[in-house]
Amino acid sequence: MNILHVLFKSSIGKKITMAVTGFILFGFVIGHLSGNLQIFAHPDKINAYAHFLEALGPGLWLIRLFLLAILIIHVWLAAQLTLENKAARPQGYQNQITLRATLASRYMRVTGVIVLVFIVYHLLHFTVRVTHGPEAYPNTVLIDGTPVRDVHSMIILGFQNPLISIFYILAVGLLSWHLRHGLVSMFQSIGWQTRTWSKALNKIVLAVCVLYFLGNALIVGAAMSGQVRIQNPQVAGYVCRTDCEICGLRNAATIAESDEAASDNQS
Amino acid sequence: MILDSKIPSGPLEEKWDKHIMDGKLVNPANKRKYEIIVVGTGLAGASAASTLAELGYSVKAFTFHDSPRRAHSIAAQGGINATKNYQNDGDSVYRLFYDTVKGGDFRSREANVYRLSQVSANIIDQCVALGVPFAREYGGLLANRSFGGAQVSRTFYARGQTGQQLLLGAYSGLSRQIGLGNVELFANREMLELVVIDGHAKGIITRDVITGSIEKHSAHAVVLATGGYSNVFYLSTSALNSNVTAAWRAHRKGAAFANPCYTQIHPTCIPVSGDYQSKLTLMSESLRNDGRIWAPKNPGDKRPADQIPEDERDYYLERKYPSFGNLAPRDISSRSAKEVCDEGRGVGETGLGVYLDFKDAIDRLGEDVIRERYGNLFDIYHEITGESAYQQPMRIYPAVHYTMGGLWVDYNLMSTIPGCFVLGEANFSDHGANRLGASALMQGLADGYFVLPYTIPHYLAEVPREPAPPIDHPEFAKAEEEVVNRTKALLENNGKQSVNSFHKRLGKIIWDKCGMARNKSGLEEAIKEIPALRQEFEEDVRVLGAGDNLNQSLEMAGRVADFFELGELMCRDALAREESCGGHFREEHQYEDGEAKRDDEGFSHVSAWEWKGKDQPQVCHNEKLEYERVKMVTRSYK
Amino acid sequence: MKVTLRVWRQKDGNSQGKFEEYAAEGLNPNMSFLEMLDVVNEDLIEKGEEPIAFAYDCREGICGTCSCMINGKPHGPENGATTCQTYMRSFKDGDVIVVEPFRAKAFPVQKDLVTDRAAFDSIMQAGGYITSRAGSCQDANAIPISKEIADLAMDAAACIGCGACVAACKNSSAMLFVSAKAGQLNLLPQGQPEKDSRVVNMVSAMDEAGFGNCTNQYECSAACPKLISEEFISKMNRDYLSASVKGLFSAKAL
The missing domain is CATH 3.10.20.30 (Beta-grasp domain)
Incomplete structure (x- = not known):
């Protein structure tokens, strides 16, 4: 039996593929969130992390392409399954009632599509960096003088616009909801859900989804409300405070140098 | 007509082995050249079709259901007997044989019953191998219970769904053979005529119930496994589509119909609640293991059960049959219930019911144990009546459940038409005048798995080895024409009354006059009333719709037409049998205490009726029942 | 009324x-x-x-x-x-x-209200059986089966093949039916030799028949007149995955 045939053609195989790709994407978003949560630490922390990732160069691209492929498979199969499922009942019922399907499970397609749109926007916003002008994507130097992108400020700047922030919160909420069904479903699709622990699994997944949502919402909320602040004198909105250590550690010249270096990198 | 039972000579224990050795075999290379039609896919039909296909024969299986899995064997609840003696309580082939002969009130064939008992153990092996999830002990071995009048625990069961599980086992084997191409399945086909060429059964005419097309199928032999005829009573525990048509068509083509008056009334059914009722539901007899049957001592006592004090209750089975008590055989329990109700002591709104009380068992064992044993039955009862049997006693009343009579067959299960074999409930062979609980499933599977596959070569090896007759043979055309004409006549009749209304009226006559108790004058009345009603049916039945698509009224009309003729024959048979035995109780023939009075001198025979043409009474032929081993005794369960 | x-x-x-x-x-x-x-x-x-x-x-x-x-x-x-x-x-x-x-x-x-459910039969014909020739079986008690397993197999076996699972599923998926049938046999020791081929063949017959896919909403189980648990679907998925993976590595006889 051809394994590719199983994974992409058979009904259960497709569900297994959905589960596995979904799990990889879940792994990614969790990793992404943990990276982003560094925003609550010293700005250098997240900036260094971003710099580290960027420095991977081709490695980063491999990861990106891999994730993109996984995403495409996940979306493609979802579309295929949806079409097949529609075709399986050419004539519908007049008034079918729902017996126990959860709302999350019934809106997987809707949440999935919105999340997909969000992903596109999010990539344009923070990865390709084209949704805003250059002032939204500042640079800085680390404590050791390495010139880097100021991801810390970029994120905060990104959430200055309440509409964008609300869209982010909404999208992450829908993603969490998508995961609410997706994660439990994943265990079912690969056959790891049993009566013995399906209740526990359900609760764990709920907790994970709520935490995931809160984690993301916290970042946006903190940025919007000023709980985390821009700590880069070059950026508009920077408010120098007396207790601020940054000015003491850096001088304007280094910052200017790093600006050049960063723009060289970019080109 | 000569009734040659072909019982092998020699000692009882060796007859079957000897018969197998004496018979001819069909060369394995030739088997696929033999085509065998199997009509019906219940336990007997499915097991026969799959086993014959395994052996290499070309099999065509027919069912009027949409799937072989829906046959009415599926509804049997209680269990299946087998002489495994796993319980170490003294069961043996001989004991099951003796119990069956005695339970059948010495009106069955000794040799057949002994063979049934011999192969019973193999059935369990086969079913377990097929994945039938029988109940098990904690140690992983099979569980047994004692059932319906047996003093040993020899009944294997799968919750309350033994019939379903056994049927699904047989169906899975059949499905495998269909998948392999060894069996061709014809679903949605109702057999409407048997084709007999030169005195041998060579094919059938069917109607595709979905498209209405009439089809001809030829073969070297025809196996009928088409179940019983309880639905002649209109209300019975049979599925609504169960019918006698296939067997009756064979009867009209020359197959003798044996002992039609032997019908079994099951003692533990849910009482009728209204005249709209279409079907009676059986509560497994296993309930009698822990339930106590009683009625108020005083006629007309309408107090709720819990307000009737202990000393005003009559545990009549325990009183009358101290050693068997609530486990007395079905006919005795049923008749006792009827007597109680006739005395005006019946319970429930209609007065047609007695109590089956679990209070003592719940006090003794706890509700959990009772729930474990009978939970699903209590649920069914609750579903249907809205009452909880944990809180108040169940109400039960007897209902028609099984028909021991059927097409006469010899030891090879062949009817009086050579090449026409009859299995399971459709034949008359193994249960005599009364069937023991958990023996129907056993017989169906025994016939299909372990008897017919050995006996059918005896016939096939004898007939000339040539292809099955072509379906353009004139006999096929003739049979087809009969079917077409009958169908057309029904559709064009343009009467006023529905099929169902006739069926109800017929059922009432049979239930009242040929039911639990029969008497001469009632039977004579019935023999007059039934043909008159049949006449009215022929003139005034209204069948709407067309013949070229699914038409359930048309199907039912054909079946009811055959029930009329069968019902009349039942009454004739009951009238001719001037004795009481098993399920046949003639009020004229009873002891002073109301016990059935057999007449072994005059009636120790099988009555096999030969069709003589429409509107002609059938002629009765007797097959004398010889008992070499068993000494006939008055059946006593006291 | x-x-x-x-x-x-x-x-x-x-x-x-x-x-x-x-x-x-x-x-x-x-x-x-x-x-x-x-x-x-x-x-x-x-x-x-x-x-x-x-x-x-x-x-x-x-x-x-x-x-x-x-x-x-x-x-x-x-x-x-x-x-x-x-x-x-x-x-x-x-x-x-x-x-x-x-x-x-x-x-x-x-x-009118009558539907053709022969697709279920075709799934059964593809693998819903244990190959066992009448007459060739060992004693019924030769293989003990724990009560837990026997009971679980019975839970699956309670399926009456009515098709309510398909009717209730918004995708018309037959997973509950197929998983109940395959699950019963795959649980029992007698069913082990054909376990892998059974699940693979039944699933492919199911796909061929034109049923939809499972989206794990369990409307099937809620509509099932015998209340068969969706756990059997999980088991079938597991059996299917394991059969597919095993198929990758298994030695083939010549």
Whole structure:
């Protein structure tokens, strides 16, 4: 039996593929969130992390392409399954009632599509960096003088616009909801859900989804409300405070140098 | 007509082995050249079709259901007997044989019953191998219970769904053979005529119930496994589509119909609640293991059960049959219930019911144990009546459940038409005048798995080895024409009354006059009333719709037409049998205490009726029942 | 009591169908739903109209023939009951009741409320069995089976093949049916030799028949008159995955 045939053609195989790709994407978003949560630490922390990732160069691209492929498979199969499922009942019922399907499970397609749109926007916003002008994507130097992108400020700047922030919160909420069904479903699709622990699994997944949502919402909320602040004198909105250590550690010249270096990198 | 039972000579224990050795075999290379039609896919039909296909024969299986899995064997609840003696309580082939002969009130064939008992153990092996999830002990071995009048625990069961599980086992084997191409399945086909060429059964005419097309199928032999005829009573525990048509068509083509008056009334059914009722539901007899049957001592006592004090209750089975008590055989329990109700002591709104009380068992064992044993039955009862049997006693009343009579067959299960074999409930062979609980499933599977596959070569090896007759043979055309004409006549009749209304009226006559108790004058009345009603049916039945698509009224009309003729024959048979035995109780023939009075001198025979043409009474032929081993005794369960 | 029925009427598989309204009067709450239809049909015959075709047989909830979609739920409002074991006491006097056939591409409507469920048989023919030749079996007690496993197999075996799972599933998926059938046999020691081929073959027969895919909503289990658990679907997925992976690495005989 051809394994590719199983994974992409058979009904259960497709569900297994959905589960596995979904799990990889879940792994990614969790990793992404943990990276982003560094925003609550010293700005250098997240900036260094971003710099580290960027420095991977081709490695980063491999990861990106891999994730993109996984995403495409996940979306493609979802579309295929949806079409097949529609075709399986050419004539519908007049008034079918729902017996126990959860709302999350019934809106997987809707949440999935919105999340997909969000992903596109999010990539344009923070990865390709084209949704805003250059002032939204500042640079800085680390404590050791390495010139880097100021991801810390970029994120905060990104959430200055309440509409964008609300869209982010909404999208992450829908993603969490998508995961609410997706994660439990994943265990079912690969056959790891049993009566013995399906209740526990359900609760764990709920907790994970709520935490995931809160984690993301916290970042946006903190940025919007000023709980985390821009700590880069070059950026508009920077408010120098007396207790601020940054000015003491850096001088304007280094910052200017790093600006050049960063723009060289970019080109 | 000569009734040659072909019982092998020699000692009882060796007859079957000897018969197998004496018979001819069909060369394995030739088997696929033999085509065998199997009509019906219940336990007997499915097991026969799959086993014959395994052996290499070309099999065509027919069912009027949409799937072989829906046959009415599926509804049997209680269990299946087998002489495994796993319980170490003294069961043996001989004991099951003796119990069956005695339970059948010495009106069955000794040799057949002994063979049934011999192969019973193999059935369990086969079913377990097929994945039938029988109940098990904690140690992983099979569980047994004692059932319906047996003093040993020899009944294997799968919750309350033994019939379903056994049927699904047989169906899975059949499905495998269909998948392999060894069996061709014809679903949605109702057999409407048997084709007999030169005195041998060579094919059938069917109607595709979905498209209405009439089809001809030829073969070297025809196996009928088409179940019983309880639905002649209109209300019975049979599925609504169960019918006698296939067997009756064979009867009209020359197959003798044996002992039609032997019908079994099951003692533990849910009482009728209204005249709209279409079907009676059986509560497994296993309930009698822990339930106590009683009625108020005083006629007309309408107090709720819990307000009737202990000393005003009559545990009549325990009183009358101290050693068997609530486990007395079905006919005795049923008749006792009827007597109680006739005395005006019946319970429930209609007065047609007695109590089956679990209070003592719940006090003794706890509700959990009772729930474990009978939970699903209590649920069914609750579903249907809205009452909880944990809180108040169940109400039960007897209902028609099984028909021991059927097409006469010899030891090879062949009817009086050579090449026409009859299995399971459709034949008359193994249960005599009364069937023991958990023996129907056993017989169906025994016939299909372990008897017919050995006996059918005896016939096939004898007939000339040539292809099955072509379906353009004139006999096929003739049979087809009969079917077409009958169908057309029904559709064009343009009467006023529905099929169902006739069926109800017929059922009432049979239930009242040929039911639990029969008497001469009632039977004579019935023999007059039934043909008159049949006449009215022929003139005034209204069948709407067309013949070229699914038409359930048309199907039912054909079946009811055959029930009329069968019902009349039942009454004739009951009238001719001037004795009481098993399920046949003639009020004229009873002891002073109301016990059935057999007449072994005059009636120790099988009555096999030969069709003589429409509107002609059938002629009765007797097959004398010889008992070499068993000494006939008055059946006593006291 | 009295109710109004909106019933799907369709002459045959090739015709278009539509809803017709009928008044059902003089009903008794203790009637089963099918007995109520019997009453309506008797009235129709009286009026010279063709009675409603609906599937039925045993009328005790075990044969799996009856199959009405009643008010948007397979077999009607009660849980764990077939159409024939649904009683009019589950409805209110004056209710409007919508009755439709089970619908799916794999279950074409044959007439009125009757659908063709032969697709289930084709799945069974592909692998829903244990190969066991009559006469070749060892003693039934030769392989002990723990009560837990036997009971679990029995839970799966309770399936009556009615197709309510397919009817309830918004994708018309047959996963609950197939998983119950495969699960029963795959749980038992007797079923082990064919375990992998069974699940693979049954699933591919299921796919071929045109059923939809499972989206793990378990409407099937909720609509199942025998309340078969979706856990068997999980087991089938597991068995299928393991069979596929094993297929990658297994040694092949020449």
